[in-house]
Amino acid sequence: xxxxxxxxxxxxxxxxxxxxxxxxxxxxxxxxxxxxxxxxxxxxxxxxxxxxxxxxxxxxxxxxxxxxxxxxxxxxxxxxxxxxxxxxxxxxxxxxxxxxxxxxxxxxxxxxxxxxxxxxxxxxxxxxxxxxxxxxxxxxxxxxxxxxxxxxxxxxxxxxxxxxxxxxxxxxxxxxxxxxxxxxxxxxxxxxxxxxxxxxxxxxxxxxxxxxxxxxxxxxxxxxxxxxxxxxxxxxxxxxxxxxxxxxxxxxxxxxxxxxxxxxxxxxxxxxxxxxxxxxxxxxxxxxxxxxxxxxxxxxxxxxxxxxxxxxxxxxxxxxxxxxxxxxxxxxxxxxxxxxxxxxxxxxxxxxxxxxxxxxxxxxxxxxxxxxxxxxxxxxxxxxxxxxxxxxxxxxxxxxxxxxxxxxxxxxxxxxxxxxxxxxxxxxxxxxxxxxxxxxxxxxxxxxxxxxxxxxxxxxxxxxxxxxxxxxxxxxxxxxxxxxxxxxxxxxxxxxxxxxxxxxxxxxxxxxxxxxxxxxxxxxxxxxxxxxxxxxxxxxxxxxxxxxxxxxxxxxxxxxxxxxxxxxxxxxxxxxxxxxxxxxxxxxxxxxxxxxxxxxxxxxxxxxxx
Amino acid sequence: xxxxxxxxxxxxxxxxxxxxxxxxxxxxxxxxxxxxxxxxxxxxxxxxxxxxxxxxxxxxxxxxxxxxxxxxxxxxxxxxxxxxxxxxxxxxxxxxxxxxxxxxxxxxxxxxxxxxxxxxxxxxxxxxxxxxxxxxxxxxxxxxxxxxxxxxxxxxxxxxxxxxxxxxxxxxxxxxxxxxxxxxxxxxxxxxxxxx
Numbered sequence: 024x025x026x027x028x029x030x031x032x033x034x035x036x037x038x039x040x041x042x043x044x045x046x047x048x049x050x051x052x053x054x055x056x057x058x059x060x061x062x063x064x065x066x067x068x069x070x071x072x073x074x075x076x077x078x079x080x081x082x083x084x085x086x087x088x089x090x091x092x093x094x095x096x097x098x099x100x101x102x103x104x105x106x107x108x109x110x111x112x113x114x115x116x117x118x119x120x121x122x123x124x125x126x127x128x129x130x131x132x133x134x135x136x137x138x139x140x141x142x143x144x145x146x147x148x149x150x151x152x153x154x155x156x157x158x159x160x161x162x163x164x165x166x167x168x169x170x171x172x173x174x175x176x177x178x179x180x181x182x183x184x185x186x187x188x189x190x191x192x193x194x195x196x197x198x199x200x201x202x203x204x205x206x207x208x209x210x211x212x213x214x215x216x217x218x219x220x221x222x223x224x225x226x227x228x229x230x231x232x233x234x235x236x237x238x239x240x241x242x243x244x245x246x247x248x249x250x251x252x253x254x255x256x257x258x259x260x261x262x263x264x265x266x267x268x269x270x271x272x273x274x275x276x277x278x279x280x281x282x283x284x285x286x287x288x289x290x291x292x293x294x295x296x297x298x299x300x301x302x303x304x305x306x307x308x309x310x311x312x313x314x315x316x317x318x319x320x321x322x323x324x325x326x327x328x329x330x331x332x333x334x335x336x337x338x339x340x341x342x343x344x345x346x347x348x349x350x351x352x353x354x355x356x357x358x359x360x361x362x363x364x365x366x367x368x369x370x371x372x373x374x375x376x377x378x379x380x381x382x383x384x385x386x387x388x389x390x391x392x393x394x395x396x397x398x399x400x401x402x403x404x405x406x407x408x409x410x411x412x413x414x415x416x417x418x419x420x421x422x423x424x425x426x427x428x429x430x431x432x433x434x435x436x437x438x439x440x441x442x443x444x445x446x447x448x449x450x451x452x453x454x455x456x457x458x459x460x461x462x463x464x465x466x467x468x469x470x471x472x473x474x475x476x477x478x479x480x481x482x483x484x485x486x487x488x489x490x491x492x493x494x495x496x497x498x499x500x501x502x503x504x505x506x507x508x509x510x511x512x513x514x515x516x517x518x519x520x521x522x523x524x525x526x527x528x529x530x531x532x533x534x535x536x537x538x539x540x541x542x543x544x545x546x547x548x549x550x551x552x553x554x555x556x557x558x559x560x561x562x563x564x565x566x567x568x569x570x571x572x573x574x575x576x577x578x579x580x581x582x583x584x585x586x587x588x589x590x591x592x593x594x595x596x597x598x599x600x601x602x603x604x605x606x607x608x609x610x611x612x613x614x615x616x617x618x619x620x621x622x623x624x625x626x627x628x629x630x631x632x633x
Numbered sequence: 634x635x636x637x638x639x640x641x642x643x644x645x646x647x648x649x650x651x652x653x654x655x656x657x658x659x660x661x662x663x664x665x666x667x668x669x670x671x672x673x674x675x676x677x678x679x680x681x682x683x684x685x686x687x688x689x690x691x692x693x694x695x696x697x698x699x700x701x702x703x704x705x706x707x708x709x710x711x712x713x714x715x716x717x718x719x720x721x722x723x724x725x726x727x728x729x730x731x732x733x734x735x736x737x738x739x740x741x742x743x744x745x746x747x748x749x750x751x752x753x754x755x756x757x758x759x760x761x762x763x764x765x766x767x768x769x770x771x772x773x774x775x776x777x778x779x780x781x782x783x784x785x786x787x788x789x790x791x792x793x794x795x796x797x798x799x800x801x802x803x804x805x806x807x808x809x810x811x812x813x814x815x816x817x818x819x820x821x822x823x824x825x826x827x828x829x
Contacts, residue, residue, distance in 0.1 A: 089641050097648045101655060111662045119673055220640060405670070405780075406773040436779075438772030471670060473783035476776075 027591035027624075032198075040203065043260060044210050048091055051217065051253055052084045058245035059083050090220065095213030102205045105516070106162030106169035107147065109313070113304045115149030115171050120403040120468040126177045131403075133182065133189050134170060135464060136391060137279065140383035141193055142625035144508050145467045146170050156180065156293045157300040158315040160192040163205055165623065166511040168196045179296065180289055186384075187276050187286030188315055194275030195313070197625065200268045204313055207264070211257045218250020258325060265312035265327040273334055280384060287338040290316070294331045294346035383628045390460060390628075398449050401442070402464040405471045409435070409480050410442030412465060414450040415458055415501060416487035417443070423491050430490070434483050436476075455497065455609040459616055462501060466508040477513045481505070494572045496543075496610050500617035507620045523584045526558060526592070532578035533593065534562040536618070539575055540600040542567050543610040554600035558592060579621040590622050653797050654804045660791055661722075664784035664810060668721035670777040671813065675714050678770045682707045682741075685763045689744070692754040699740075699747050706737040722785060722810030734815050778813055785810045 060075075101108065107117075118127045131148060138145040146160075146168045154175040162168030170192050180188065195201060224243035277283045293300045293316045300316025311318045317328040328334075335342050391399070401407035413431055417424050432440045450458065472480060484505065488498045511517065526533065534555075541551035541564060551564040582593060597618055601611040619626035686700050693700070713733035717726040754760055789809045792801045801807065 086638070086641060090644050093641070093644055093648060097652070101652070104659075108659065111659060111666075116669065117666055119670055121673060123673070123677070216644070220644070404773070406776045436772075436776060438769065438776075442769075471780070473667070473780035474787070475783045476780055 027587045031587050040206065040210075040260070040264070047214065047253060047257065048088060051091070051214065051249055052087050054249050055087045055217075055246070056080050056083050058242065058249070061241070061245075087217065090216060091213040093213075094216035095209045098212040099205065099209035102208060103163050105167035105512075106160070106201075107149070107167075109159075109161035109310055110149035110151075110169050110171045113149075113151055113171065113302075113307055113310070115151045117471070118148045118150050119471065120405070121400075129182060130172060130177060130185065130189075132391070133186050136384055136387045137186070137189050137193050139391065139460065139463060140387040140628050141197065141279070142619065142627045143193065143196060144168075145463055146196070147467050147470055148172060150174060150177075151302075151304075153302055153304070154178075155298040155301045156289070156296055156316065157302060157318065158188050158192055159310065159313040160195045160201060161204075161310065161313055162196070162201050164202070164511075164516060165196055165625070166507055167516050168201065173302075175296070175298070179292055183280075183282070183285040184289040184292065185285075186280055187282070187284075187289050190276035190279040191272045191286060191315055193279065194272040195268070198268070198271060198275070200272070201313070203264065203268075204310075207257075207261050207312075208310065211254060211261065214253040214257055215250055218247050218254060221246025221248075221250055261312055262325050262327050266329050268312075269328050269334070270337060273338060277338060283338045287335050287342070290331055290335050290338075291346050294335075387628055391464075394457065394460065394464075395449055395453070398446065398453065398461055399464065401446055402461050403468055405468050406438070407442050407446075408465040408468045409483075410439050411446055411450070411461065412469075412480075412484060412501070412505075413439070413443045413487060414446040415462070416484060416490075416498065417447055417450075418491055419451075420491075427487055427490050430486065431483065434479075434486070436479075455613055458497070459500070459613060462504055466504065469509055470512045474513055477509065481509070494570070496570055496613050496617075499570070499572045499575070500613045500620075503617040503620045507623075520584060521586050521590075524586050524589070526585070526589055529581055529585070530560060530562055532581045533558060533560055533596075534565055535574060535578045536582065536593070537596060537600050538565045538567055539570070540597055540611055540614055543608050543614065544601075544604045546604050550600045550603035553603035554596040557596040557599045560596075576621075579618065583622050585622075587624075590624055594619060594622065594624055594626070650800060653800050656791065657788075657797065657801065657804055657806050660784070660788040661806065661810070664781060664788050665721045667777075667781040667784040668718065668813075671774065671781055672714060672718050674770055674774045674777050675710075678767065678774060679707055679711050679714070681763060681767050681770065685760070685767065688757065688760050688763060689748065689754060692751050692757070693747065696747050699744055703737075703740040703744050706733070706740040709733045710737045717813075721781075722788075724808070724811040727811035727813050731813060731815055738815070778815070782812045782814075785812050 059079075110117075118131060120131065122128055122131065127150070134148055135145050143165050146162070147170075149169055149171040151157075151171050151173045153173045155173055156176045156179055158170065158172045158176055160168060160170050170189065172188075176185070176188060221243045224239060224246065273286060276286045280286070300314065300318065302314070302318040307314075307318050312327040314328075316331075317326060332344065398411065401411045413435065417427050428440065428444065431443055435443075453461070469477070469480070485502075488494060488502060494502075507517075523529070537551055537554040537558075537560070541547040541554070544550045548564060554560075555562070555564075582590070585593065594615075597615055601607050601615060616626060682703065686703055689696075690700060710730070710733040713726075713730040717723075717730040720726050748754055791797055792806055792809065
């Protein structure tokens with residue numbers, strides 16, 4: 024199953040959950056009405072109920088639905104704030120990209136490799152101060168996702184096992200599980216709130232002396248039963264869904280890392296560790312289903328995770344059932360090296376958009392290692408990262424470059440212009456694909472800026488982009504990636520609904536998109552035809568004199584509202600155009616990168632056209 | 634039936650209060666996390682200073698006092714950093730760190746002045762690299778300090794705005810967080826007065 028199918032499925036599942044939830048709310052409303060009927064003493068017979076004015080029941084029903092709606096919406100809005108809200112509520116501290124701690128450095132490297140290989144934005148990583156082995160992914164979409172890792176995970180797992188755990192979390196991001204999780208959490212807290220109100224009423228009424236105290240207490244008890252009972256059944260649904268997703272994520276982790284031993288060994292270590300995967304933080308309860316391992320032991324029905332034995336057996340059928348005995352003092356074996364396998368250059372468009380896990384992590388690892396150390400360090404330092412991005416935007420024309428540098432001297436913070444100048448020769452010597460890699464590496468680092476610093480940086484970058492009165496392809500891609508990652512982090516994430524279910528309505532946009540790509544190769548007409556055939560597009564290639572980013576942005580804004588499986592077709596068509604002449608031009612590679620970022624799709628690492 | 638309307642109103646009010654609480658906690662977390670970025674840079678600076686002193690020692694044997702003052706100030710600042718890292722935003726810890734940093738900056742400034750008299754030392758490649766790195770790290774400290782102060786200001790502004798000000802003490806946020814202000818760098822860099 025690839026990203027797009029998983030997204031479609033996740034959406035389908037969400038719809039099913041919504042239906043289940045509506046059913047739950049309706050039964051809650053009916054129950055509350057009956058309860059009130061008993062409490063005010065009219066009896067529950069049909070005639071007795073009919074005798075009451077209908078407004079009574081309307082009011083009660085409206086009240087219950089109103090309370091659930093307000094409570095759910097509130098929770099939803101809070102969780103929509105992004106993964107960092109969840110991570111911070113669990114006591115997580117962000118690991119800085121320029122950390123000197125070797126353990127944390129290794130973790131960041133593993134996360135970075137995985138993100139680059141999967142074509143996802145590199146997520147910020149939070150360290151949770153707990154000694155058990157556990158991890159989670161939280162967030163609403165891929166651009167506000169964060170990964171949280173327990174200190175114990177770092178202390179006890181080796182690199183291969185850590186990679187397995189991180190791959191498992193990435194699979195949750197890719198499969199859209201986080202979105203389901205957040206909706207579930209919101210809905211459940213809505214139902215639970217009914218119970219909390221009942222509890223509050225009970226406490227209030229013990230002090231009141233009014234004559235209908237007995238009724239109030241009965242009502243309160245009723246609400247408690249409904250609320251907590253509803254939450255109980257809700258938790259059953261949540262746990263059942265979660266167990267399925269865990270198996271899926273384990274399987275995807277094997278697909279990503281091409282090794283079942285890493286994740287299986289991590290699970291065995293949880294089994295052998297004294298505190299297992301338990302989490303002490305109180306806030307963890309409601310996000311229990313986001314974690315890598317169960318945060319406490321539940322009985323079978325309520326368990327958010329399948330039993331460890333089952334998960335390990337699913338990964339390693341020949342496993343005999345022995346856990347690795349661990350106490351907190353045992354250190355992991357030295358980091359495992361990986362044989363440097365290389366992925367073959369993709370020859371089919373399908374291969375370009377859905378080939379995660381065929382050796383890309385190794386390729387990503389090699390690419391990151393091959394990256395110039397000075398530039399890589401700059402990308403990991405929030406101070407120098409700005410200099411790096413500025414340097415990428417300096418024009419090749421010496422006259423314009425001098426004017427641009429002058430602008431940086433005037434507007435950037437102290438010291439940044441020097442970094443820009445120092446990095447400039449290295450940046451100029453890098454290939455386009457290396458620059459794209461560095462750009463992705465710099466994104467989580469730039470998320471560490473304060474809001475005021477981000478505003479200044481963003482304004483400066485925008486000014487450099489439009490400085491020469493035109494926007495070239497690399498500048499466009501850079502702006503797209505920055506908008507996607509930084510704008511989502513500092514301002515508002517853009518949520519596409521994915522409602523459009525047919526390509527027919529968007530033919531002019533598709534025509535423009537494919538034409539832009541086709542014009543970057545020698546044989547534009549043949550290339551365009553290859554992509555148009557993929558989408559059964561009848562329109563001829565449009566003539567383009569220059570790279571018109573505004574029109575491209577407008578086209579992509581329409582296309583991002585497509586359903587996931589149609590986005591896959593569009594991306595495949597783009598890849599078909601780019602591959603039609605037998606090789607991928609660097610400009611086309613960059614364009615694909617920017618298109619995928621704008622459409623909110625991961626673009627797995629492409630074997631580099633050198 | 635007024636009861637139900639009352640319940641909904643109470644629910645909305647409760648959520649409103651909860652959202653204020655959450656926002657206060659989020660902003661506090663954010664500025665506390667912001668401090669760890671300063672910590673990264675300051676630690677790096679404190680690691681560089683002994684190297685610099687080691688290199689300088691070989692050339693300026695007669696300036697032991699100046700060198701020792703630098704090391705003492707560096708150790709003092711490091712202790713201040715450790716105390717502050719445990720409790721970022723706390724008024725006393727911040728002032729102490731700022732004070733220790735001021736002393737260190739003064740000592741470093743004196744060292745720079747003294748170094749002017751040793752052209753060999755200034756031409757030493759090792760020394761040039763260290764100085765360059767120190768300057769760069771100082772810029773980074775200033776930068777992460779700015780980020781921290783932005784976040785502290787955001788927290789303080791929210792805390793002091795209406796209606797959060799009504800609840801702030803109740804929710805465990807009774808005081809403003811302290812900004813981290815070092816002595817004005819212009820003053821430190823100013824040339825010392827020389828009287829003939």
